[in-house]
Amino acid sequence: MSGSKLPCSSIENGTLRLEYLTTTGPRIVGLYLHGMEGNLLAETPDVHWETPHGEYYLRGGHRLWTAPEDPSHTCPEDGLQVFKDKDTVILRGSVDAAGLEKEIAVRLDGNRVHLLHRITWHGDSPLELAPWGVTQLRLGGMAILPLSDRGGLLPNRNLVLWPYSRLTDDRLELHDDVVLIHGRGREHAFKIGNLNSHGWIACTLGSVLFVKRFTANETGRHPDLDCNVEVYVKDVCIELETLGKLVTLSRDESVMHDETWEVSAGNFPPTLETARKINRQLSQ
Numbered sequence: 001m002s003g004s005k006l007p008c009s010s011i012e013n014g015t016l017r018l019e020y021l022t023t024t025g026p027r028i029v030g031l032y033l034h035g036m037e038g039n040l041l042a043e044t045p046d047v048h049w050e051t052p053h054g055e056y057y058l059r060g061g062h063r064l065w066t067a068p069e070d071p072s073h074t075c076p077e078d079g080l081q082v083f084k085d086k087d088t089v090i091l092r093g094s095v096d097a098a099g100l101e102k103e104i105a106v107r108l109d110g111n112r113v114h115l116l117h118r119i120t121w122h123g124d125s126p127l128e129l130a131p132w133g134v135t136q137l138r139l140g141g142m143a144i145l146p147l148s149d150r151g152g153l154l155p156n157r158n159l160v161l162w163p164y165s166r167l168t169d170d171r172l173e174l175h176d177d178v179v180l181i182h183g184r185g186r187e188h189a190f191k192i193g194n195l196n197s198h199g200w201i202a203c204t205l206g207s208v209l210f211v212k213r214f215t216a217n218e219t220g221r222h223p224d225l226d227c228n229v230e231v232y233v234k235d236v237c238i239e240l241e242t243l244g245k246l247v248t249l250s251r252d253e254s255v256m257h258d259e260t261w262e263v264s265a266g267n268f269p270p271t272l273e274t275a276r277k278i279n280r281q282l283s284q
Helices: 272-282
Strands: 008-012 016-021 028-033 043-051 054-060 062-067 081-085 088-092 100-109 112-121 127-137 142-146 172-174 178-182 190-194 200-204 206-214 229-233 238-243 247-249 254-268
Touching: 008 028, 008 100, 016 088, 016 100, 028 254, 062 100, 062 112, 112 127, 112 247, 127 206, 127 254, 142 229, 142 272, 178 190, 178 229, 178 272, 200 238, 200 272, 206 238, 238 254, 247 254
Parallel strands: none
Antiparallel strands: 008 016, 016 028, 043 054, 062 127, 081 088, 088 100, 100 112, 112 254, 127 238, 127 247, 142 178, 142 200, 172 178, 190 229, 200 206, 206 254, 229 238
């Protein structure tokens, strides 16, 4: 059971068990691989902060966000509804104080979790945003960002850094084919992003490999200096994040964003050799 004391429920198959909150969110708080101990997702019951709309509790796990980051869009997440449609669970939040309605539909398939995110805008004026899937994993792993291997004369690789990110941070490894971010807890945060053409990012967690696949839309505009993937690490988790394209929503319009998680057992030490082997396998 995840560390959350809030009401929750779960779905499972012969490979995975997934836990989600039933009264607040939408939030996935537990991911377990049968035969392995422990929650793969981070648990952050003590992390919360004040917002213009009231106290916000992070909860840990996986959440749906909007980019670019706007403090006025961070709201308490009460009033969740849970629906079941055959093998799919739909977590639908109420319209929050900012005018946003968030929904995550989840389905298990072997060692995969299929997620379809939906954000609906209920404000009066058009709003530009990008859907943003944020997955907080437990510390101790190593995130892998593959870099483009296409040739040519024009630039095809961008690395975006946040103001608090230090180039000398020992959690960062830069290589020609991959960027590695180690999940070591520190008081200061580190974050990096880029425009990913491979359609996946991954994180090793010792005896487990977590892969997040998404639709790599290289055309159009993305937030955060054109990022569709980002990795963040601080003191309680390492985050794997994917972002859709920027869209302008009028009242009652929605935008969708899909992800597929793959969870595999094995031996995945946090090394460059491991990262390159995973990169070769996933980029085929």
